[in-house]
Amino acid sequence: MKKAVVLLSGGLDSTTCMAVAKSEGYQLYPVSFDYGQRHNRELALAKKVATYFEAKDHKIFTIQNVGGSALTDSNIDVPEYEGDGEIPVTYVPARNILFLSYALGYAEVIGAEAIYIGVSSVDYSGYPDCRPEFIEAFQQVVNVGTAAGVKGKGIDIKTPLMKLSKADTVKLGLELGAPYHLTTSCYKGGEEACGVCDSCVLRLKGFEEAGGEDPIPYKSK
Amino acid sequence: MKKAVVLLSGGLDSTTCMAVAKSEGYQLYPVSFDYGQRHNRELALAKKVATYFEAKDHKIFTIQNVGGSALTDSNIDVPEYEGDGEIPVTYVPARNILFLSYALGYAEVIGAEAIYIGVSSVDYSGYPDCRPEFIEAFQQVVNVGTAAGVKGKGIDIKTPLMKLSKADTVKLGLELGAPYHLTTSCYKGGEEACGVCDSCVLRLKGFEEAGGEDPIPYKSK
Numbered sequence: 506m507k508k509a510v511v512l513l514s515g516g517l518d519s520t521t522c523m524a525v526a527k528s529e530g531y532q533l534y535p536v537s538f539d540y541g542q543r544h545n546r547e548l549a550l551a552k553k554v555a556t557y558f559e560a561k562d563h564k565i566f567t568i569q570n571v572g573g574s575a576l577t578d579s580n581i582d583v584p585e586y587e588g589d590g591e592i593p594v595t596y597v598p599a600r601n602i603l604f605l606s607y608a609l610g611y612a613e614v615i616g617a618e619a620i621y622i623g624v625s626s627v628d629y630s631g632y633p634d635c636r637p638e639f640i641e642a643f644q645q646v647v648n649v650g651t652a653a654g655v656k657g658k659g660i661d662i663k664t665p666l667m668k669l670s671k672a673d674t675v676k677l678g679l680e681l682g683a684p685y686h687l688t689t690s691c692y693k694g695g696e697e698a699c700g701v702c703d704s705c706v707l708r709l710k711g712f713e714e715a716g717g718e719d720p721i722p723y724k725s726k
Numbered sequence: 727m728k729k730a731v732v733l734l735s736g737g738l739d740s741t742t743c744m745a746v747a748k749s750e751g752y753q754l755y756p757v758s759f760d761y762g763q764r765h766n767r768e769l770a771l772a773k774k775v776a777t778y779f780e781a782k783d784h785k786i787f788t789i790q791n792v793g794g795s796a797l798t799d800s801n802i803d804v805p806e807y808e809g810d811g812e813i814p815v816t817y818v819p820a821r822n823i824l825f826l827s828y829a830l831g832y833a834e835v836i837g838a839e840a841i842y843i844g845v846s847s848v849d850y851s852g853y854p855d856c857r858p859e860f861i862e863a864f865q866q867v868v869n870v871g872t873a874a875g876v877k878g879k880g881i882d883i884k885t886p887l888m889k890l891s892k893a894d895t896v897k898l899g900l901e902l903g904a905p906y907h908l909t910t911s912c913y914k915g916g917e918e919a920c921g922v923c924d925s926c927v928l929r930l931k932g933f934e935e936a937g938g939e940d941p942i943p944y945k946s947k
Contacts, residue, residue: 607824642867649863651823653819
């Protein structure tokens with residue numbers, strides 16, 4: 506059975522990716538990251554999602570926090586959603602580059618032929634490492650910088666949500682039976698989502714436009 | 727003073743890079759990695775090299791070992807030098823990609839404008855992530871995938887040894903006063919270098935062709 510490494514944060518997008526990868530016939534090898542995020546509650550939920558999908562293995566890698574972001578430095582507050590096209594202070598330097606690098610090394614070792622990452626450049630926070638040009642550049646790194654790329658069958662970076670609005674992502678996930686009740690998206694990391702950070706606002710908008718009900722609890726929405 | 731992150735293994739090439747970066751006027755921020763390498767003795771030497779150069783800070787990041795290489799799996803023996811153009815079993819999946827990703831995140835946080843990596847595609851082991859096409863691809867990741875690349879002054883990946891033979895690297899390091907007595911290169915990680923692994927063979931050849939004496943002890947050479 507073909508294998509895929511799936512970047513799994515325990516959030517809505519990565520859980521949708523798990524459902525997509527499964528529907529495409531892959532054996533799932535999710536990977537999650539403890540990088541000092543204030544919302545590290547997501548790791549417990551990632552475990553539940555991995556279990557739900559009967560993943561073959563679930564690796565949680567620890568990345569030493571060097572700060573530089575509202576998500577990793579408790580001295581920087583998580584702002585409310587602005588959506589002004591600027592890169593917000595929740596940007597974590599090189600985060601997806603690090604995540605993909607870990608996924609890549611692991612994929613080579615286990616012989617996986619795909620890596621799924623739930624980035625989207627439609628309803629997103631403006632992070633540069635969520636855009637198609639970034640994924641294309643990283644794919645080139647895989648192609649020329651690894652043994653799998655140079656001599657083997659290669660490893661595809663798959664981004665099934667790249668062109669989807671949050672509503673389309675929610676619709677896709679609901680169709681495929683993604684367990685959204687097990688997920689969390691709030692940057693603040695409380696048991697009840699705050700409803701006002703970038704991540705909550707985009708998630709709520711997605712459910713509303715998709716005509717579905719978000720099954721997780723909110724403080725306000 | 728401008729800042730540079732330098733990938734520092736405690737070996738000959740990265741120590742030469744420290745000397746080059748210093749000579750080019752940078753304040754040095756070396757980073758090293760504990761990735762389960764059997765030759766982890768190099769980390770103690772990296773510390774000595776960092777101290778020698780009066781580095782501003784020296785970070786040692788720990789990367790969880792997922793195996794897949796003779797350098798990280800004690801069940802796979804380190805082979806003697808073959809130089810047949812094949813990628814050897816000492817190849818560590820995605821190693822330089824991970825190292826550069828860490829260096830990049832750190833560089834963004836501290837506002838460094840350069841990352842030095844001592845790769846060479848001349849006298850090397852045949853690893854794909856040591857070649858110019860890999861560095862070019864990673865530079866593109868930096869340019870499109872980070873805030874520094876998209877909105878800031880950018881971060882340059884510098885490879886001063888890329889086109890140098892090992893002999894030319896040794897000559898350059900000796901000119902710049904690189905402390906080679908503090909370095910180690912042997913993949914087997916003993917206090918005396920084995921003299922027969924890829925890394926020892928290339929190092930000894932470098933000193934011999936440069937007309938210098940390697941100051942570290944060998945079992946055989």
